[in-house]
Amino acid sequence: MTLSQEIILAEPRGFCAGVDRAIEIVERALAKFGRPIYVRHEIVHNTYVVNDLKAKGAIFIEELDDVPAGATLVFSAHGVSKAIQEEAQRRGFHIFDATCPLVTKVHVEVAKLHREGFEFIMIGHKGHPEVEGTMGQLDSGIHLVEDVEDVARVAPAQTTKLAVVTQTTLSVDDAAEILNAVKARFPQVREPKQQDICYATQNRQDAVKLLSPQVDIVIVVGSPTSSNSNRLREVAIKLGTPSHMVDSAEELEPEWFAGKARVGLTAGASAPEILVRQVMDRIKALGAISVRTMDGLSETVKFPLPKGLRIEGETGSPIEHLR
Known part of the structure; x- marks a missing residue:
C-alpha cells in the first residue's frame, strides 16, 4: 500500500428502514416476552446480525414444525407465503410480522x-x-x-x-x-405505479455508481446470501472498478490493495455499521491514512412497529449498537 491511500465511504450505505424495523421487532419481542423467540428464516441476510440475535435468545427456523406450541414467532423481513401465514395462525403461535412494508x-x-x-x-x-x-x-x-x-x-x-x-x-x-x-x-402489461425495487436498494446502487469512478477498488460489506449486497459489487464491476464483498474484516486480503491509492467502502442494506467500522480499521492497519465520506442522500424513512411491541418508559432504540 502507498502512504497516500484514502478510504472513501459511500453515502448512503448500510441499514435501511425495513432492516431496522425487522431487527427491532425481534429485540423488542425478546425484551417483552423473554427468550426464546422463534424467527422463521434469517431475520435479515447478515451473519453478524443473526449471530447477535441468537446470543440474545432468538432461534432461527425454516420449518414451523420446529416451533413449539404457544411460542412467539416472527416472520423475517423477506415475507412469507399465504400458506405459511395460515399454518402459523392455525397452530396458534403468537405472531409478529417483520416483513418489510x-x-x-x-x-x-x-x-x-x-x-x-x-x-x-x-x-x-x-x-x-x-x-x-x-x-x-x-x-x-x-x-x-x-x-x-x-x-x-x-x-x-x-x-x-x-x-x-x-x-x-x-x-x-x-x-x-x-x-x-x-x-x-407483452405491450399491454401493467407496471406498478411506483417501481417495486426499494428506495434503499436504488440509493445504495446510485451511490456506488458515483463512488466507483473515484476509486481504484470497491469493498462491499455484506453476507453472501444478501441479494442487495451482491448487486452493489456487480454495479462496481460493471463500471470497471475491481470489487470484493466481505462478511467481516477478517476476509480482507492484503493483496487486493496493492497499488490502490483510493478505496471505496460501502455496505448492503442488511449490514450493520459496526462491520463497516471494523473493515475500515483493518484497511487503515494495511496502510490507509485518511477517510472521507462522499456527499449523498440522507435517508429519513422510518416504518412503524407492529402493535403489541411498545415498551413503557423506553428510551432510545434497542439496536443502536448495530448502527
Missing part, C-alpha cells in the same frame, strides 16, 4: 390485481425467500423470470390482463432491461 406493498398489489383477474410476471431470483413469499401469495398465476431469455419462455394463460412485479433488492439496471423485454413481448 415495501415487500408487503407488492403482496397487496398482487392480491388486488388477482381479484381483478390478472396474471403476473415476477422479475426476481429463483429460491430467494422474498420471491418465494411473493409467489406464494397465490396458488398459481405468477411466472418467474430471472433474465431476458426467460421472458421469451413465459406462457401465461392469457395476455389481456398481465401485470409485472419485481423483487425489491434487484439491480436497478438489470431489472429495467428485463422489464423492457417483458414490455416488448
